[in-house]
Amino acid sequence: MRVGLLTGGGDVPGLNAAIRAVVKRGEGDHGHSIIGFRNGWKGVVDGDVMPLTRQHIRNVLATGGTLLGTARYHPHADDGGMDAVLATLEAERIEALICIGGDGTLKAASRIAEAGVRIVGIPKTIDNDVWGTDRSIGFDTAVTIATEAIDRIHTTAESHNRVMVVEVMGRSAGWIAVTSGIAGGAELVLAPEAPFDITRVEKFLKHRHRAHASFSIVVVAEGAVPAEGTAMHYETQVGQFGEIVAGAIGERLKGEIERRTGFDTRVTVLGHTQRGGTPTAADRILASRFGVAAIDAINAGRSDVMTAIRGERIELVELQEVAGKVQHVPDDLLMVAGALA
Structure with missing residues (x-):
């Protein structure tokens, strides 16, 4: 069987490990030919293909x-x-397709499956917001990187008596902010799931600095917003x-806190460092x-499904x-994030 394989959306650490596993299992144990499409769904549209054999996946396990x-x-x-x-799938004689991606890539996969193509999806996103799976590829690495950054920022915050705002990724869900905030000992964590009141943030920081500390770490997800009717008006910038x-x-949060x-308040935007590296x-x-x-x-003939981990079981x-x-x-x-402030 000729099986197509693509990675779509933003890159994350672990994609090459998934590609490697598909090739080794598919070619070695099932006897399939694995055909890679470059640059996600765009590569399928353009017919931009490359064969994937054991030779192509050597030494990629640890590569971001x-x-x-x-x-x-x-x-x-x-x-x-x-x-x-x-x-393209007809021209390349692709009998099934494996799509590694986040919500957008998997939504496209579902549409293609409706057209009669045999498709299996693999979830990846550092945001960990793909529904149906406890974890997605890339999330653990992103949290590890964010936690290390918060650990490092702590020493500067304490040395200079500053409030340090650390912005992490998370458009619709605050998984990175909440987990790295807990692991890194942040004083405040602001996530999209719980719109914040800037007045409460102000009172908390003032009380903390008067009572027992001269510095604070505030971790904020990029998609966090103030609650309606509170003192801060902000529309997400896209x-x-x-x-x-x-x-x-x-x-914006830095300016509000300082004012x-x-x-003294500084901001660190981790940005794409969360996606990169080993x-x-x-x-x-x-x-x-x-x-x-x-x-x-x-190989078992399944289609229009996605791999997921629930507990410790793959489903x-x-x-x-x-x-x-x-x-x-x-x-x-x-x-928990709020209780440990």
Whole structure:
């Protein structure tokens, strides 16, 4: 069987581990030919292909990024995109397709599956907001990087008696902010799931600095917003393609805190550092398990499903159930972040 493979959306550490697992299991144990598409769905539309054999995956396990390249392109949102995908798959004699991506990539995969193509998805996103799976590829590495950054920022904050605002990624869900904030000992964590009151932030910081500390760490997700009816008005800043402008909420929060409290305040935007570099052991293992499960599902004739981890078990969930949903940080984890302030 000729099985296509692509990585779409933003890159994350662990993608190459998943590619490696698909190739090793698919070629070695099932006898399939794995055909890679460069640059995500755009590569499928353009017919930009490359063979993937054991030779191509040597020494990639610990390498960040994706050897296939990636792009933020969704064929179902582009005139003629769906037809072009189907034409390429027919021309390349692709009998099944494995798509590694976040919500946008997987939504496109579900649309292609509806057209009769056998498809299995693998979830990846540092935001960990893909519904149906406890964890996605890339999340553990991003949290590890963010936690290390917060640890380092603590020493500067304490040395200079500053409030340090650390902005992390998280458009619709605050998984990175909450988990790294807890792990890094942040005093305040602001996440999209719980709109904040800037007056309460001001009072908390003033009380803390009067009572027992001369510095504070505030971790904020890029998608965090103030609650309606509170003293701070802010609209999320987005770029040309709908992406949140990095640093927008961090800088605004810095200005508000400094103006309201008089405390010297600085902002650090971690940005794309959260996506880059060597994947953690946890991400390598998760990606490898997902890769094996995906090619096994293809071999068993499954379609329109996504690999997922629930507890410690790898399961398959229907792609149609995943599309358009967001996995938010649960209330009990938000409570822990607040309780440890």
